[in-house]
Amino acid sequence: MRYKNELIKKKFIEYNQLKKKASKIRRDNIIKAAKEEIKDISDSELKLLGIALYWAEGKKASTKNASATFTNSDGCMIKLMMRWFREICLVPESKFRASVQAYNSQNIDEITKYWSELTGIPLVQFMKPCLRISKTSKGRMGNILPYGICRIQINDSALLAKISGWIQGLSALSSSPA
Numbered sequence: 001m002r003y004k005n006e007l008i009k010k011k012f013i014e015y016n017q018l019k020k021k022a023s024k025i026r027r028d029n030i031i032k033a034a035k036e037e038i039k040d041i042s043d044s045e046l047k048l049l050g051i052a053l054y055w056a057e058g059k060k061a062s063t064k065n066a067s068a069t070f071t072n073s074d075g076c077m078i079k080l081m082m083r084w085f086r087e088i089c090l091v092p093e094s095k096f097r098a099s100v101q102a103y104n105s106q107n108i109d110e111i112t113k114y115w116s117e118l119t120g121i122p123l124v125q126f127m128k129p130c131l132r133i134s135k136t137s138k139g140r141m142g143n144i145l146p147y148g149i150c151r152i153q154i155n156d157s158a159l160l161a162k163i164s165g166w167i168q169g170l171s172a173l174s175s176s177p178a
Contacts, residue, residue, distance in 0.1 A: 043087070043088070046083065046084055046087060046088055047084075047088045047166075048170075049080065049084070050080070050081060050084030050085075050088055050089075051163070051166045051167060051170055052170065053070075053077065053080070053081060053084075054068075054070060054081070054084075054163055054167070055167045055170065055171075057070060057071060057072050057077075058070045058071075058163070059071075060164065060167070066155075066156075066157035066160045066161075067153050067154060067155045067156065067157075067160060068085075068089075068153070068154045068156060068159045068160045068163055069151060069152065069153045069154075070085075070151070070152045071149060071150070071151040071152070072149065072150065073145045073147065073148065073149045073150070075118050075147065078115070078118060078119060078150050078152065079118060079119070081152065082119050082120065082121075082152065085152070085154065089154075089159055089162075089163075091154050091156070091159065093120075093121075094125075095154050095155065095156060096119070096121045096125055096152065096153075096154060097121075097125055097126070097127055097152075097153040097154070097155070098115060098116070098119060098121045098125060098126050098127070098150060098151060098152050098153065099126060099127040099128065099129055099130065099150075099151045099153070100112050100115055100126070100129045100130070100147075100148045100149065100150055100151070101129065101130040101131075101132065101148050101149040101151065102129065102130075102131065102132070102145075102147075102148030102149070103131070103132050103144055103148070104131045104132065105144075106144065106146075106148060108129050108131070111129075111147050111148050112126055112129065114147050115147065115150045118150075119150070119152065121152075127153075129148075
């Protein structure tokens with residue numbers, strides 16, 4: 001009886017492994033095909049992408065020191081937004097400021113250098129980093145972001161107002177009847 005149960009268990013495990021492998025192959029093929037659908041981004045598409053990403057992840061509240069601020073941990077998203085700021089918003093290089101947020105257990109110099117190279121913003125234009133106490137030092141294991149979080153800041157109230165108008169324009173489109 002034990003032999004029969006072990007054999008059934010072994011066949012069940014093999015079946016699940018084959019099914020999992022087939023599922024991964026199917027998923028990888030879907031991802032590859034979908035990736036190939038995305039070729040180049042036109043200026044109008046870049047404009048809309050940047051507006052939508054800023055709407056989701058950018059600072060919208062206008063304060064006395066109004067600045068356009070975008071924060072994220074995804075390097076690809078930060079690169080896309082830098083392209084948007086440069087090509088669509090026409091932000092001069094001298095206006096960019098950046099800062100990183102990371103845990104105190106991480107190498108802040110390496111992280112800052114990573115974001116500087118990725119964004120093309122010189123290190124001298126980086127502000128003081130924001131350090132957080134590591135979750136692990138409090139006895140909790142956590143998934144620490146390897147490059148922390150990058151904040152891009154442009155001190156320009158006119159740009160913030162323009163972005164606000166673009167977001168309102170997109171918002172108006174979403175509320176109009178189909």
